Amino acid sequence: MKVLPFTIPASHDKTIMVQTEDMPHFYTHLHRHKEIQLTWIQEGEGTLVAGMNMHLFHAREIYLFGANMPHVFKSDPEYFSGDSTKKIRTVTVFFNPTDKLAALFDLPEMRNVQHFLDAYNCGFKVPPQLFSDVSGRLTGLLNSDGIDQLMQFLQLLKALSDVKGLEPLTVDTFPKSINDNEGMRVASIYNYIIQNYNKDLTLEEVAEQAFMTPHAFCRYFKKHTRYTLVSFLNKVRINEACKQLMSGSHNGIASIAYGCGFNSIANFNRVFKSITGKSPRNYKEQY
Template structure:
């Protein structure tokens, strides 16, 4: 995947960076950076693209993005409407595992944490049952300084290390550092598809947007994303359908299918099972039987 190389805009003397964002929407471009990123989405919803995989995100969820892992937290299209008053609230913790902190992870007592970071190059999502504890540890890091901050940071990493049921986000296969032109181009294509998935998008439409012939676009898109145009569009649409199905209330499966860009319920059911491995009804039953809810509002 070709993405923008991103520099975290903070003072260079800081080894552990905590950033709080309250914005109309998340940063909308595919990017990566040298730092590991732990993101607590306090308020907001949308789609997380990590490597070439898509995941729904909602408020009070925490995600680990590995160093140099391509990603974007793409807010729902409703956040980009002209009169939208929606806001996202998020707290991010950044640290570079091979920067000034590298000697810390060479100590005998922290080699397990170093192995943990290497094992999770694809990133992960925390189980909901762990969000309250980890978010409180993030707040303690934010509110401390000096040696106390470092102690809290190590406690956070040790707690993450002890969690067994982490949900992987991506494959963890990292490509070479891209040039900026390619990052902007593929990011623009992703953004266009994710903002117009509910429309009857065609290959010709998106190829024209990318200033390519359909044949050239197919080769380009598959090379840089390992998806075909149709497989990516289907995943975006099914990801949106999953959000609507698990939101708690909906009129019918048919309404969801049409609102997500499918032209028939039969086609929707077929694609849904191909992407998720379950029929829509089975997916909902599984979700509400296995997902715990817990809330940890920020003080």
């Protein structure tokens, strides 16, 4: 099942796919695919939607996404302006342990790697102290082929699987049984909210995007995302507020609150603390 249909180009002479991207912005739709994905952000920043959670992402970060894990790197709004000179650059590795690599991953020597990938099917961010090592190995993969590339891939897996105490990107992912049509509907709802979080969105308006009644939409959205509409919308808004507080590109906390779609400072402060555990001012001072 794919949240949006997304197929990794197959190669008849390779068991892993290594690709680079150099574009004005990231692919804009929430999607999933059967391959595990490891992405090095060389240039770009914005919001990462990973399963049920959202994170800020920046250049010089590396993320792993498990098989069939819904995700999208959402570029900041300025990437889409007509006169923007911003761009994104990435190096990404795709591999599927249950396809051409199945015999390799069934070897006893690969048991620890397989257990590691199973344990972190909800993805993780590579710790900063490992960035230099892992990015160097990704560069090596990009610049090699044949058996040399496969051997470097195995060394990369070993380096990752030796890491302990990683924090998953999300507590859970979409139910595995959801079909493509349902996944596409949920993705369209996600995308609509993410693009319009700063407006006064109503339940009726969002439900209309899904061609459902408000009552049916509430049940559907909670079933497939484990969020209520209000809790998800608040999470998107606070995520954007955190990004602005960290960047310093704002005219005060009040301007952030109203710019992110809140209609009162008191409500903004209350929601911000409930999600981050800190007041906006303390969050700004810390980061």
